[in-house]
Amino acid sequence: MRRRKKSSQRKRVGRVSYYLHHGAWYLYYLEYQDGVKVQRRRKVSDTEEEAAQIAAQINAQLASSSPTPFSFTSVSFLNLRQAFLNHHETVVKSSPATIRRYRSATQHLENYFNECCRSDLAHSIRADHFVAWLRKQKVSPNGHPNTAKRTLRDKGLRFVLEVCRSVYIYAAQQRFLPPYFENPFSKLNLERMRIEDAKPIFVFDAEDELSFFQKADDWTFPIHFILAKTGLRSGELIHLLIEDIDLENGWLHVRNKSELHWKVKTRRERSVPLIEEAVAVLRRVIGDRTSGPVFIRHQFDAFSSPLGNLDQLELQELLQQRIAHADSGSGLxxxxxxxxxLAIAVWREAGVIRSERMRNSFIRTGKLAGLKQSSCPKSWRHSFATLLQDANVDPLIRQITLGHKPSEDARSGGLGMTGVYTHTRATTQRREIERALRLWPQSLAYARQWASAKKV
Structure with a gap:
């Protein structure tokens, strides 16, 4: 019995053929990948017209030796990690601090590849296995080798996984992953990961704040008083220059200093009102100085240091000279x-305080005041925001003063278009902030007493 010959459904557009198979249209073609000829056979459409269009597009890409939608370049995770970090440094221009965090987070995944994976290819990862391995690893909380090690807290673990997810998003964009390869870290649903062992946040009340200030020495007190009464981040206070403060009108301006390689965390510049007591404290701190950082290192003599009394423009010019000199010396x-x-060195020579020194002073003073739970200067920012809430300060004013980004959907703290059309006046912001800070009068009275005392 003779078999009936099936009619061919295969059609061709140049080097690409397409055909009907089990009710769907498939493509077939050959291309070179890493010097090896590779067959590509993919389901692309349910209609012949769309399949023909895709075939024509791929044929044009093959003719011009361009990568096709189904081609990829397999890379090791080591190379992918380095490409990701270079992308953030040279293209995205992320801050050095952000790049350091990304490097530290992705180091965990590189260690996993080295210890547990038979293949070093990036697409051979098993995200669930990596999470199980990561939960057993012990790290130094502050990165210092002599610190007692512990397992990652839930927040730290989630941050590592979020960064790894971003790495694989970048890999997909660069076609380092096989076609239809789903991001393995997207399946973990990180946003719903529970945070059960977060470190408790210490929030001051009026009595605790007064006890802390009374135990602080003359170098420590003004630093933490200004943090408490402005809600500044520690990095913002460290890089605050005298020219950023308007003592006559009672305003403090938080500004980006890109030329000196420092930027506000959210890149959002803002102005913070200063109450009378804060102005008095700052006048004593600044003294006869006219330029340089507001708060300088303990026992640092600004007048005898070559960089101790330079303004922002002068510091920028000095940094550019050092960069140019280093460029000419290296040839690169x-x-x-x-x-x-180089920028850190300039800041240091200008008298800037190290963040570790500020944190140590906070912990030491907190212990003297009997506040054993206080371990981070960020408590001042939490306490400031809480005090504003206790005083029923408008959410928009809180957001402006603290320098937070508005939510993406509302862009206005949940008020919708009302928030977009609302523009907070400086007088309103000052009135509301001062009303809130006056709720704790004891610490303000202590500040007036400290500011009026003679500097030893």
């Missing part, structure tokens, strides 16, 4: 990381 353009190191 310095990386952002190297420029940041």
């Amino acid at each position: 353009t310095l990386s952002q990381t190297m420029e940041e190191k």
